[in-house]
Amino acid sequence: MLARDWYYTQRRRLGLDSAVASIYDRHDDSDLRARAALTMLGVQPGWRVADIGCGNGVLAVEAALMGAEVDAIDISPAMLALAKIQASDRKVAVRTQPAGLLSFAYKPNSYDLIVSEFVLHHLPDFWKAVALARIHAALKPGASFYLRDIVFVSMPDGVDRDVEAWADFSIKNHEFDRDSVVTHMRDEYSTFGWVIERLLTDVGFTLVSADYHAPLHGTYLLRKPKPGEQS
Template sequence: MLARDWFYNQRRRIGLDTAVASIYGQDHDADLRARAALSMLGVEPGWRVADIGCGNGVLATEAALMGAEVDAIDISPAMLALAEVYATDRRARIRTRSAGLLSFAYEPDSYDLIVSEFTLHHLPDFWKAVAAARIFAALKPGANFYLRDIVFVSMPDGGERSVGEWADFNIKNHDFERDSVVTHMRDEYSTFGWVMERMLTEVGFTLISADYHAPLHGTYLLRKPKPGEQG
């Protein structure tokens, strides 16, 4: 059996994003947004849904209230505890699992929907692709992967604007806290949106839509093709 000392350790990243949380902020209408997204995705009673990087459990809870069987997956024990409290308060039943994108257990072709929000950027690009391939394998043919993450939508303007000036422009024009943006650029692994699109389609997904609604936000709807369909 091969040694796994080369394997990326997600657990060493626990807590790092405390410093960059303001990039995507506190969403006081998170339950409404989650419900709208799940309705758009067509969630039905009896669906198997995984929320990977479930955080405080809002989306997982809303999916459970819609009748889905939900695995709320997060590598942070603190986040899982919050998710359990939130679900209990809403009288929803979710299954919390302590795991990450690279370690969550699954049976192939078993999920009707997988969602991951603001989690994939924790991984370097090689491991992002590994995680995407695992998600692809876990989904049923014809099922969707809904991804929201922090990505770089545009590049600095070469000699006309340095990287520092580019960061300052985004901070000043989009109400981001400077320390949060600097920490994220230095210590996290966000990539360009166009790289993300290529990565996701290379593992087999069909890209249904890509929405870059803010300089550091990307939302992707992806589908696992059924046998005989083109990716």
């Protein structure tokens, strides 16, 4: 087997310091939105949950408050520091792991739920598939994967219009500046929604739902089939 010096590393895209990480800590209703998502996903006490790309740890902490055993995973030390503060402030135990979609440690068939929000676009499409296959392997049969990301719904002839709308939406609703939008389009790897859906089903997931909302946002609910079920 070839040495793994060819293996893609998300750490080369690391660059988040505490100042940048603080952007993700400004939304007062983020805990309510996280709790609503986790309730929709049916989180139960005793579940094993992983939040990959956990950011400031709000969702991970909310899952812990619901009685789950939680792994908060992120490649950014600044983000993990925020997650630890969140957990301490809310008086819950959350395990942190400095890793990304391609490097998080797991035991096969061990998680009841994995969540990943706005992280997959950091990977080129081949490596998206590798990451999704790892998530599939980490989940218990019958368990769910909840994915949100920045995706293209229209074809390229509509991209100019969509990107302008997304820029306006992100600036007005998420306090990002235009440079962040420019950097994303130029240097990151958002892809089409239909590509994401095909990647998800090809690695073995059943696509429960796909919701395309707001400019360039997609939300996917997936299930890992039990043995004998069709994916």
